Amino acid sequence: MGVGFVVGVFGVLILAHAAYSTIQYRSLLKIMQEEFAGPPFNVAIELVLGLVLSMWAALTVPGKFLSINPESEENRIVSLPANLDFMVFNHRGKLFSQQLDLKLKH
Amino acid sequence: MAGYSSNASEKKSSDAVDDLPILNAENLQNNLKIIYYSRTFLSIIGGVIAGILGFTSLTGFIFYFLVMAITSIGLAAKAGFSFHSYFESWNQILLDGFLSGLMSFVLFWTFAYDIVHIF
Numbered sequence A: 001m002g003v004g005f006v007v008g009v010f011g012v013l014i015l016a017h018a019a020y021s022t023i024q025y026r027s028l029l030k031i032m033q034e035e036f037a038g039p040p041f042n043v044a045i046e047l048v049l050g051l052v053l054s055m056w057a058a059l060t061v062p063g064k065f066l067s068i069n070p071e072s073e074e075n076r077i078v079s080l081p082a083n084l085d086f087m088v089f090n091h092r093g094k095l096f097s098q099q100l101d102l103k104l105k106h
Numbered sequence B: 001m002a003g004y005s006s007n008a009s010e011k012k013s014s015d016a017v018d019d020l021p022i023l024n025a026e027n028l029q030n031n032l033k034i035i036y037y038s039r040t041f042l043s044i045i046g047g048v049i050a051g052i053l054g055f056t057s058l059t060g061f062i063f064y065f066l067v068m069a070i071t072s073i074g075l076a077a078k079a080g081f082s083f084h085s086y087f088e089s090w091n092q093i094l095l096d097g098f099l100s101g102l103m104s105f106v107l108f109w110t111f112a113y114d115i116v117h118i119f
Helices: A003-032 A041-060 A073-078 A081-086 A093-105 B002-018 B025-053 B058-078 B091-095 B098-118
Strands: none
Touching: A003 A041, A003 B025, A003 B098, A041 B025, A041 B058, B025 B058, B025 B091, B025 B098, B058 B091, B058 B098
8 A cells, every 4th residue: 555556546547548548549530431550659658657657556565575584684573473382481480580579679 | 511512513414414495484475475466467457458459369468478577577676686585486486377367367458458449
């Protein structure tokens, strides 16, 4: 979400406008009784612009790649809570630390 | 203490010998999901553009290959060209989501072509 999403919506709108212009162009050709050889210049420009904007949106909106190496910086923090089930805090060491605190206070 | 440290160094060397590829599966899934998302969206956009341009038969498929090649380059640039810190192998970035993208490409290609050129 954010800037990339807005850019993507804008690209899709440009494409819709290009489609509408092509429809109009074709009806014009029908009146002039000519064959469709290719899209007009402004439609081609719009299509290229729409493709570039959508490309940018498609590459930025889905999010960032996360590193899969276990040695990398971000994975060290993330992998810690995975072991939380094996951590036991309810043992007799708890009492020991309380006594230590009392000793430190006095 | 000495015994413990020697034990640890032994373990480390045996790990190096085994050389098992250890990776974070959750992050790999996340990266593959991002690739699928990008490819699906861009194949839909490519299909609409091919339909508006009025491509037929082989030209449209060549256009699809072009769009997917540009997408692959874009994804590689997004990964900073260091594939092995984000994916298992480099061809994951090039090939994943290619065929499913082709289906939606053909769907939206015919859809846009019908709207613009036939009706």
